Amino acid sequence: MVVLRIIRAIKNGEKIVIFADVDFDGISSAVILYKILIKFTDNVEIKYVERSQGHGSKFIIDQIEDDTDLYIAVDSSSNDVEPLKFLVDKGIDCLVIDHHSVDVENPYCILVNPQQAGCEYPNKNASGGLLVYKVCQVIDDYMDTRYSLELSDLPGFALMADVMCMKEMENRYFAKVSLKGLRHEGMKLLFEAMNSDLKNLSSTDFLYGASPAVTAATRADNIKLAIDFLMCDKVIPETKGYVKELIKLNEHRKVVQAEALERHKDSIKDEDKVVIVYDPSIGKGLNGLVAQELSKKFNRPAIVLGDGDHENTYAGSFRGLEEFSMLDLLGQCENVNHTGGHDGAGGLSLNKDNLQELKDELNNFLKDFVPDDTLYYDLEFSANNVNENLINYLAEFYRYSGNNFKPGTFLIKDLFISDKKLMGKTNNTVKIDCGKLQLMKFKTDEDYYNKVPVFTEVEALGSLNINVWTQYRPKKKVIKTCQLFIEDYRETIKQ
Structure with a gap:
């Protein structure tokens, strides 16, 4: 039904408006659909509101012109009965492609949503971006084209950004396509600017690097920047400028976030x-x-x-x-x-x-709920056995991590702290030298640094990583350092 209505709009030259939600899943959903539809018609546009205005169609309906024929809301609006009724009463057909909970019956749209009663689509953990992509694949089938292949990496990023279940096989497949088969030239530049290795990308690189950088724009009420960036599946002169601005906004986001946590933690x-x-x-x-x-x-x-x-x-x-x-x-x-x-x-x-x-x-x-501050880990190793080969092996196993399939956490024993250093623009990172393995603690403070003992044996818990950087002087060479991003440590008790 949805695809047939879209194809009818294409063939009749109808005006199509895509409404984008304000998070990564929402804007990537809109970009995927727009990129496909623009192959068939130039009578299509994306509309949006800023994050501070809110989520849902009720915030955009006053911007939908009367000559619009087809309104498509992506990653929102399943329960927006009154706003869609308003559009339908004006003679505008409404489609909704969404994955959020369906709480009411909405007779004013054709709805694609695996959460609705009676839906037989097996993946109930799909994101908006994945559902839009599946719709685009069906459009390809009807039109005898293969345009969706050019955008095959975006659904996986949408899934990871929206923290969808990574035990779901379809989600894992698309996460792999994103990280192993990255096509989007803008995302490549952003990953590189954030010091990620394009040949060995992981979910962690995306979730703690590229994803918050893109959404930093929407959080700053600059959704246009995020959309313009995601439109850059091919490099254009503006792409590097978009990347630079996203990183700048992300750094500001980190500062605001850290200051807020400091204000309220006590x-x-x-x-x-x-x-x-x-x-x-x-x-x-x-x-x-x-x-x-x-x-x-x-x-x-x-x-x-x-x-x-x-x-x-x-x-x-x-x-x-x-x-x-x-x-x-x-x-x-x-x-x-x-x-x-x-x-x-x-x-x-x-x-x-x-x-x-x-x-x-x-x-x-929640009277029976007891907050659990226990730190859990998957495996333990002696620091003497931690090397590049082991870290690479573990990284491959945990490459496609996320909700319900967390990145590996490891207990490393036999560590001896020889030195420590306070780092970062705001002194919120501590580097602890333990021979061949560096311990890194992020989002911390000088208090934490002062409490770290030197010339002491410890065991630490965290995630393993290899830091790769290029030294240019006196001679160019690539340096690799084994690291443990620590959650906590404790001094070893001698028996």
Whole structure:
């Protein structure tokens, strides 16, 4: 139905508007669809709103011109009944390609969403970008073309960015296509600018490098920059400028995030089962990232709130844990006006007068929940056995990691600290020398550095990595260093 309606629009020269959501999955979904449709018609455009305005079709309908024939919302709008009714009443047909939960019946669109009742598509963990790509493959079949092959790397990035399950075989396949078969020239430049090895890309390179750099633009209310960049599957004169600006915005994002965490880390009460902070200075674009940092630090769900659309409301973002669905939990709370997103990440709004009641509700629902600060690991090795070959072997096994298939964590024993160094523009990185293996601690502070003992035996837990860099003086050579990105360490107790 969806594909037939799109093909009819192509053949009749109808005006098509694609509405892009504001995260990586949303903008890549829009770019994939636009890149395919522009092969057949020039009567197609992408529309969007900034992140600070919100998610969903209700924020864009006043920008949809009356001469539009077909409106396609990607990565959002499954539950947007009234906004789509508004468009349909104007004579505009509506299609929705989405993967978020379906809470209501929406008779005003043709819906592609594996979450809807009766859908037999087996991958319930698909992202918006993957679903759009599958639609484009069917368009290719009908039109006897192969244009979707040119964009085969983008669905995997959309999946990883939206933290979809990496135990799902289809998701793992597309993640492999992205990392092993990278075609997108703009992404290549961005990976290189962030010191990633294009021949050995991993999910971690994307999730902690390229992905937050692209979404830094949307978080700064500059979604156009992110879309312009993702349009650069072939290099154009502007591409390097886009990459430079994305990295600049990402560095600013890191600073804001670190400062927010520092402000609030001492205000959390042990008895609260959910971390809840109100800080309108963070901004809508970064609320979720700060919630993620707080959740990780305190081993419990976190909510970061700012001011809502109305004077008497709060609005913000939540981050949850794998043990239960935070989205479902908030949906049961009487003091939440609205919530949406995924099980572990999304948004919410509530009346300001109900904040304490919400805290009480959550504490009651989670009265048996005990935050777990235990550090788990997959394997342990002696530092004497850690070398480039071992790290490369482990890296290949964990290359396509993500939700439900986390990167490997290892306990390394027999370490002797010979030196330490405080690094980074804001002194938030500690390098600890242990012979052939360097320990690296990121997002930390001078306090942590001062507590690291020197000339001491320790064991440390973290992820293994090889740092590759080129030395140009006095003679050019490639230097490789084995590293452990540590979560924690402890001094070895002598028996």
